[in-house]
Amino acid sequence: MVASNYAAKFYVMIVCAVILLTSDLVLAKSRSPISDAETRQKKNDCYADIESGLWGEQCTSSTIAKENCALRCLSPICYELIYESDPLEEGEKDFTRSSEYKYCMHRYNN
Incomplete structure (x- = not known):
């Protein structure tokens, strides 16, 4: 149970990091x-x-x-x-x- 809890937190952190990193790239490319x-x-x-x-x-x-x-x-x-x-x-x-x-x-x- 403890291992799956850590895995879930890890995946949430990865997803958040990807969203944060790509959102800046998307914003930068959308501006002229x-x-x-x-x-x-x-x-x-x-x-x-x-x-x-x-x-x-x-x-x-x-x-x-x-x-x-x-x-x-x-x-x-x-x-x-x-x-x-x-x-x-x-x-x-x-x-x-x-x-x-x-x-x-x-x-x-x-």
Whole structure:
């Protein structure tokens, strides 16, 4: 009786794990990638929020601070993965990380 009880619990755990793992895959595939127009609009909305002070004074202290905050606003997940450990600096043009960020945005459909 004890062995069958453990087996039943084990099977329930396996079924739950499979459901949880596949539900994320199903959701990820059902969403269409974010378009460039949607990204531009969302980034403009982020800039408006930053300008209004919603993101705090640190985000309006310089052009690059505003850009870093806009990238974080646009996609917190992608900002954390790509820029958080080494934020953009004044005058920096990092095309490699910019491409990685865009790919991340399309992948996670933020």
